[in-house]
Amino acid sequence: MEQFEEAFEKAMARGSDGVPGAAVAVVNQEGNYVYQNVKGHDGVHNGATALNFDRTFFLASCTKLITSIAALQTVERDLIRLDDPLDEHLPELTTQPIIVGGVDATFEWKQATKSITLRHLLSHSSGAVYDFMDSALTAWRQSREETPTVSQSGIVAKDYAMPRTFEAGEGWMYGTSLDWAGLLVARLNSMSLEQYVEENISIPLGMTSFTWHLSRKPHVEGNLVRMSVRGEDGKLSAGTHPPFPEPVEEGGGAGLYANVHDYTRVLADLLKDSPILLKKTSVDMLFAPQFEEGGAGLSALYANSEMTYKPMVGQSIDGIVINHGLGGLLVQEDIQRETYFKPKGTLTWSGLPNLLWSINRERGLALMFAVQVIPWNDKEVQSLSAQFETAVWRHLSR
Template sequence: MEAFEEALAAGTQKAGASKVAHGIIVAAIDSSGEYIYQNTAGYTSVQPGALPVKFNNALVMASCTKMITTIAALQCVDRGLITLDEPIGQHLPELSNPQVITYDSASEKGPCAFKLNPAKSEITLRQLLNHSSGLGYDLGEPVLEAWRESRGETPLSLSARVVDAFSTPLLFEPGTKWVYGSGIDWAGLLICRLTDRISLENYFIDNIFEPLGMTSTTFHLWFKPEIIPRFIQPAYRLPDGSLIPGILPYPHPPADEYGGNGLLSCVPDYMRILHDIISPTPVLLKPETVALLFEPQFAQGSGSMSNLYMHQALFENSAGGHIGDLKINYGLSALLMMEDVPRTGAKRGTLAWGGLPNLMWWANREHGVAGMYATQVIPHSDKKNTELFALFQKSIWKMIEK
């Protein structure tokens, strides 16, 4: 670990100094639940006088929320409330009879003229979880932004209730391609309807947080006011490498409890999730259901695989850098490494994902190891943090191979 610790110390200078990597928390755990490594560096803010980071500092978890929602959805499968491959329209009528949007960028009617046609098939839970349903985010997707504009609306992702925010046309026929979108947000609402819960947090408390002893995780600060003083403040990386105080693009209080993002938590709590999915005796799911998380979802040569590679900028930080032609696939809700990764040392079968403010995690069930690198720096895929994460993961793999 010496090389990583030297790089970590060099990258987290005194609060208020230039070119810092900001506060960082790292941890790795084995299948027995024992920490094999944990460390912190830097400060809770880039402002002078900020406090040193502690292991239990609170974080905006962003898309790290997706794995927790996926586990909750699979609990519904375990209980026989739904299957992965049946149409979900019975429970989510808003998504029954979906329409696919197509557009002609050269149309005389405008830069993004579009048409809506009935989809040839229905959406399934599996497609919601592996992002092959056709549901995208309306923010940053030109054709969906044009569709919103035609209705006199602005993009609603993150700023409205789930049904209003994510009731958009499909970008393609269900199951034919891949796009990072609102599928897991819809899965959160599906969980509430299947289990007769008034909120997703209500379900999480009884079925995930309390069984695992997660005491610092919530969608709502009024539920956990004690974590407020523990937050690491966001920072924004400038082109010269320095950091200034930043703001994350998430409203507080949240517009809704999104299954795809929005949880507030800390590394010790999230490591309980990662431990459970590599444990030989998981608490939350049946072992055979946990195995589904690590199962490749897409056939080689499929449209989904093609789109996955096309969108690799979304997740290359979770792989420790540019993917290139590295053999990958997608599990349920996360990237799946189909071969060893030289840059990070990750072994084949490693599942990995993260969250916008340069949160990155990985888990390998076969080798019984999982880890997390956490900070609160934007923009996404910050080079300095991606490189430190890659070095951290490589150091852990070397440690367990000795």
């Protein structure tokens, strides 16, 4: 780890040209820290203080893993099956037409013929995508004099009730599927997603920092790390604090706040022979490849790397063998380059402010890299993150 630690020190020493601060951790299946480090400050604002390990991070899309766990818990309760049609439960989504086009600001419609299932939602194969990532949806928004955006209210049924871009099961694209999965969890369990996560994930693992609503947990709000924004000149400036207004409801795709200690409690639990949150068979499904070789889903997964997971595979998809599980991107064969390594069997995903988590059950470790810098795929942060992960898998794992 010495080479990473040297890079860590240099990144923090570069001021607004480098990385303001980061917390990194590696845990084993007992939940013990194999490695833990924190350096830098809680932002670049006036009055920034030294970062410590108890600080709160905006998790963005790292929220999705928590929602996947909640959804599989709901399956375990026999409230839904993975392949049941969701027409009755999520009509705001399932009645949406499919939009095609987008060239020269044109688009057309076709009626969907296949039902969406929870499996489709958890594997991003439902056709529900972020509007700013699709040209047809962008044209549709413009035709309505609307701006493509990510929901800040958390009211999924209203903010994300928009056309889908392909038939369920016939593609892959990152988007709003996990937000809809969170709404499904809330409806089937007759409680808000926040309440569900508190009762069924936070309390069983003894965690206190998980929340979508900072006002409900003052100790979490008071520890919030400030967002830093990288400008076109490469310099960091202070971002909005908090990064988004407090939501009305909760979206399962983003919006959760937590500290690194609590998030790694979840990662460690997924490594256990007898997990607390899920049955072992359900954890297996998180790690199970969902797309057939040569199928439309797998082809689309490779084709859509640039806007979605490229930083998680070392900035290049050349030679990689991947799939998608029910919990994130799944590495099917070692990604081994001179300066980057990610082993076979790793389940992984990231979050907008350049966070990263990875789990590998064969090697018995999980890791988290937490920082608050936007925009996504910041080259300074991603270089450091890649060095951290590479050092973990090459030097700490069995």
